[in-house]
Amino acid sequence: MRRILVIGIGAGDPEQLTLRAVRALNEADAFFLLDKGRAKRDLIDLREEILRQHVTRADYRVIEDRDPTRDRTTPTSDRTGAYTQGVDDWRQARADIYERLIRDELADGECGAFLVWGDPALYDSTLGILADVLARGTVSFEHEVIPGISAVSSLAARHRTGLNRVGGAVQITTGRRLASGFPAEADDVVVMLDAHQTFTDFADDPSLHIYWGAYLGTPDELLASGPLPEAAPRITALREEARARKGWIMDTYLLRRTAPE
Incomplete structure (x- = not known):
């Protein structure tokens, strides 16, 4: 066999x-x-x-x-x-x-x-x-x-944060599904397979904080975080430059309702 x-x-x-x-x-x-x-x-x-x-x-x-x-x-x-x-x-x-x-x-x-x-x-x-x-x-x-270490685990480790908070849950979804709206029952949402920077749809929401990473674990790794209205333009620019330079990009991010303490 x-x-x-x-x-x-x-x-x-x-x-x-x-x-x-x-x-x-x-x-x-x-x-x-x-x-x-x-x-x-x-x-x-x-x-x-x-x-x-x-x-x-x-x-x-x-x-x-x-x-x-x-x-x-x-x-x-x-x-x-x-x-x-x-x-x-x-x-x-x-x-x-x-x-x-x-x-x-x-x-x-x-x-x-x-x-x-x-x-x-x-x-x-x-x-x-x-x-x-x-x-x-x-x-x-x-x-x-x-099993292997996922991009989700690597993202949280690189940003030195947990995926969920006390008594809370974390939802893992795709950019395609996030485009339908921020999940109503979740305050911590990990987004994968997002080719269209769907986080920018929520860039006017001051209650959201983003932890973003691309090429995680490689020499080309990129990291950014902050309140979404401030971080979204910076991440968009980083993403566009990296994609133009390498020809491809793999990124993952965590959207968190309310800024961390």
Whole structure:
């Protein structure tokens, strides 16, 4: 039986891998990396640096394939189902690649690994896609999930703050959902996958405080915080400059109702 490891590798710092993740890296015969193109080559380079730092065996293989292009022409606010269909089509294209890699690049009894940014359980498609591959019945494998330090945990640590306050709850959501309005039942909201700087929709609210981070755990890390009306223009400028310089950006932020004491 083939074996697959889904390894959470943290938000970008090779030193943030757990001891279990390091052990898992050394169990793998092959690592599957999906190339997102020249603009995002940094994501492949960081994964390869993790392998150089933590894998002690010399006989492992690195197998790269091209990540399928996702249709982003439909706005995320679309309510007709076109956005969801575009995501489903992209996932199925990825499933085709995963299926072929596992079937053709792993012999029976070998172990392959997918290195997942952050934590595999938080806004990542790898586990769902592997479930789709298994449901097809064309290739059999066992798989194990190794949790990682998420961008959410890294953001809170870098800003030296907790995610929730005494007796309170924290909600983790996406920029697309935040665009529908600030959650009524939450005072602490973590926002991920926000390509449109949705926090600017609330920039006139003096009761909100923001903790923002981009490229967390990497040499390019950017941090900013403060009352939202004051911090929003500064973060927007930082974000635009960084995206122009690198060609891509991954950022996460915490919106907190009422400024911290």
